[in-house]
Amino acid sequence: MSVNFCGVELAHEVVNASGTFDPLAARRTFGEVAFTDFPFSAHVTKTITVAARQGNRPPRLWEAPTSLINSIGLPNKGIDRWLEEDYPELRKLPVPLIVNVMGFDTDELLKLVGVVTGLEDVVAIELNVSCPNVETGTIIGSDPDECARTVDAVRGLTTLPLIVKLTPNATDPAAVAIAASEAGADAISMINTLRGLALDPATLEPWLGGGTGGVSGPGVRAVALAQTASVCAAVSIPIIGMGGVDSGASANEFLAVGATLVAVGTASFTDPMAGSRIAGELAGLRQL
Amino acid sequence: MSDSRPIAPFGRRSVSIVETRSLGLYQVIKVQDDAAPLVRPGQFHMLSTTVGWGGETGGRPWLGRAISFLSTDGAGGIEFLVDGVGPGTHRLSSLKSGDQLDLVGPLGNGFPEVGSSDQTKPCLVAGGIGLAPILALSQRLELDGVEHDLILGFRNAEFAGAARDWPNASVSTDDGSVGEQGTVIAPLTRALDSGSRTVYACGPPLMLEAVRALCDETNTPAWFAMEAPMACGFGACFGCAVETKDGIVRLCVDGPVLSGSVLAGISSTGRVDAQ
Numbered sequence: 066m067s068v069n070f071c072g073v074e075l076a077h078e079v080v081n082a083s084g085t086f087d088p089l090a091a092r093r094t095f096g097e098v099a100f101t102d103f104p105f106s107a108h109v110t111k112t113i114t115v116a117a118r119q120g121n122r123p124p125r126l127w128e129a130p131t132s133l134i135n136s137i138g139l140p141n142k143g144i145d146r147w148l149e150e151d152y153p154e155l156r157k158l159p160v161p162l163i164v165n166v167m168g169f170d171t172d173e174l175l176k177l178v179g180v181v182t183g184l185e186d187v188v189a190i191e192l193n194v195s196c197p198n199v200e201t202g203t204i205i206g207s208d209p210d211e212c213a214r215t216v217d218a219v220r221g222l223t224t225l226p227l228i229v230k231l232t233p234n235a236t237d238p239a240a241v242a243i244a245a246s247e248a249g250a251d252a253i254s255m256i257n258t259l260r261g262l263a264l265d266p267a268t269l270e271p272w273l274g275g276g277t278g279g280v281s282g283p284g285v286r287a288v289a290l291a292q293t294a295s296v297c298a299a300v301s302i303p304i305i306g307m308g309g310v311d312s313g314a315s316a317n318e319f320l321a322v323g324a325t326l327v328a329v330g331t332a333s334f335t336d337p338m339a340g341s342r343i344a345g346e347l348a349g350l351r352q353l
Numbered sequence: 354m355s356d357s358r359p360i361a362p363f364g365r366r367s368v369s370i371v372e373t374r375s376l377g378l379y380q381v382i383k384v385q386d387d388a389a390p391l392v393r394p395g396q397f398h399m400l401s402t403t404v405g406w407g408g409e410t411g412g413r414p415w416l417g418r419a420i421s422f423l424s425t426d427g428a429g430g431i432e433f434l435v436d437g438v439g440p441g442t443h444r445l446s447s448l449k450s451g452d453q454l455d456l457v458g459p460l461g462n463g464f465p466e467v468g469s470s471d472q473t474k475p476c477l478v479a480g481g482i483g484l485a486p487i488l489a490l491s492q493r494l495e496l497d498g499v500e501h502d503l504i505l506g507f508r509n510a511e512f513a514g515a516a517r518d519w520p521n522a523s524v525s526t527d528d529g530s531v532g533e534q535g536t537v538i539a540p541l542t543r544a545l546d547s548g549s550r551t552v553y554a555c556g557p558p559l560m561l562e563a564v565r566a567l568c569d570e571t572n573t574p575a576w577f578a579m580e581a582p583m584a585c586g587f588g589a590c591f592g593c594a595v596e597t598k599d600g601i602v603r604l605c606v607d608g609p610v611l612s613g614s615v616l617a618g619i620s621s622t623g624r625v626d627a628q
């Protein structure tokens with residue numbers, strides 16, 4: 066069902082979660098059909114930083130009951146190479162782009178938002194605030210004041226909708242959402258992954274190269290749904306709900322608690338076309 | 354990097370098991386997959402069973418499991434070879450004819466094309482379950498009439514039972530119970546001395562590293578089908594990172610076959626070696 070998100074008309078409610086679907090790698094594997102039949106109504110990019118990042122040392126994955134713990138570490142080529150190599154290709158997608166960025170300080174964030182805001186086919190910017198403020202060490206997204214300052218710093222730079230992606234690892238995500246909204250955020254997306262720890266069964270030492278990791282998948286859905294419901298009740302801006310969505314029925318739950326869009330992440334790993342299936346199932350449910 | 358790789362149908366599909374049998378201590382499962390008749394040796398699929406996947410004791414297996422193919426009839430009949438090392442591979446090994454399998458693939462690059470006119474005699478080396486892509490390549494070379502060496506290493510006679518259908522292979526076992534005692538390195542050294550020139554290898558990290566070091570020393574071009582833990586198999590999760598001289602690559606899309614020239618060393622990317 067077509068839906069209006071911050072003034073942008075999207076073909077249906079299902080987008081991909083940042084960092085869980087790479088259209089360029091999918092095209093190498095599945096051919097042009099991965100573009101022409103793109104499963105989502107908008108493409109949210111993996112988090113882009115100013116400098117290139119290698120990501121964390123392996124191992125990066127741990128399979129837990131109906132969930133995945135990852136410590137990927139935001140590998141990406143940095144904004145300059147993204148702009149040169151990936152953006153011209155991503156523009157060929159039949160859907161609009163939402164660019165997810167993360168700055169480790171205000172200057173970085175200003176640079177990222179400044180570059181992205183002028184780009185054609187980019188309809189919104191998503192701020193990944195699940196990173197520490199290098200000056201204070203606080204995870205920006207876990208603290209209402211830090212989050213408000215961050216949104217405030219970039220708000221004047223762009224007229225594009227600014228989406229703030231909340232971390233569930235905050236004491237009170239609704240308070241962070243209110244602060245972001247008051248500072249001028251146009252939308253909230255949530256949840257990012259929940260902090261989790263996997264131990265090597267043989268040594269009982271941390272398994273993942275990054276120490277702890279982020280938990281995603283159906284196992285986190287109840288937490289995501291509760292947090293989404295409380296944030297939807299607290300702010301009036303649109304919400305992109307996510308966390309363990311793997312069917313039209315589970316997507317519909319996020320819409321029921323007030324989300325405008327639903328993002329699908331881990332479910333794409335087991336089926337690259339999960340997004341299309343979920344959008345189809347959702348349309349069926351909404352027609353009833 | 355070859356981008357003429359066979360392209361996979363988009364999405365996950367269900368196929369029927371048409372036959373199962375054991376090969377040494379491994380299990381062969383054959384499916385009929387009409388949607389993707391072409392696969393290249395070294396490519397793999399992400400497999401899960403339609404029934405009994407997820408929600409078992411301990412909640413695993415849940416994500417798909419990366420499995421290379423052992424043989425193909427070129428018309429969608431594909432055999433997989435499974436070594437039961439954990440919940441996913443045990444579940445796959447328990448499949449019977451008529452059961453349904455969900456798969457995504459073929460994935461990854463596969464071994465580079467070996468032309469029959471190549472002057473460099475291929476030498477294929479496998480250790481343990483590394484057998485599958487190597488035997489797939491051997492089958493392809495035989496069809497193309499390319500003469501090659503085939504060197505297979507196993508832990509012991511029980512595992513070496515998997516080599517029974519390849520009488521021309523030189524077999525070694527760690528305990529000497531079948532074939533030559535020791536690793537694949539001695540027969541590989543002899544093959545290189547007698548004119549074998551390009552090496553294609555798959556096996557446990559320790560073996561691959563020994564083969565890599567030998568090829569490096571002797572300036573022998575080599576291709577390695579490698580393993581890393583994988584969640585998606587098509588470049589979506591960035592979980593299958595492997596370090597190369599050119600930086601970290603995603604093994605599922607940039608591999609699983611990597612040239613020895615980009616590898617400084619091969620180590621296990623999981624903490625416990627599945628072998």
Ligand SMILES: Cc1cc2nc3c(=O)[nH]c(=O)nc-3n(C[C@H](O)[C@H](O)[C@H](O)COP(=O)(O)OP(=O)(O)OC[C@H]3O[C@@H](n4cnc5c(N)ncnc54)[C@H](O)[C@@H]3O)c2cc1C
Pocket residue numbers: 126127128129397414418419420421422434435436437438439440441442443482485486579580581582583609623624625626627
């Ligand atoms: C490209 C490629 C091709 C392959 N081809 C074949 C093939 O042809 N045949 C074949 O049999 N195998 C093949 N493998 C290996 C196969 O994918 C693995 O053995 C399989 O995924 C193991 O799953 P499991 O559930 O049986 O075992 P797991 O329990 O997943 O155990 C395997 C290893 O994973 C680690 N581990 C343990 N628990 C966890 C956990 N909770 N989360 C994450 N890791 C854990 C440990 O290191 C363990 O030794 C291939 C792998 C790759 C990458």
Ligand SMILES: Cc1cc2nc3c(=O)[nH]c(=O)nc-3n(C[C@H](O)[C@H](O)[C@H](O)COP(=O)(O)O)c2cc1C
Pocket residue numbers: 082083084085111112133135137139165193230255256257258280281282283285307308309310328329330331332590591
């Ligand atoms: C492997 C992996 C990589 C991710 N990378 C990013 C990222 O780069 N940026 C980001 O904002 N979120 C990232 N996420 C979080 C997802 O976008 C999403 O918020 C989370 O996984 C919950 O949704 P899911 O349960 O549907 O996967 C990642 C998640 C996973 C599993």
Ligand code: FES
Pocket residue numbers: 582583584585586587588589590591592593603604605606
């Ligand atoms: S397994 Fe997901 S990127 Fe390679």
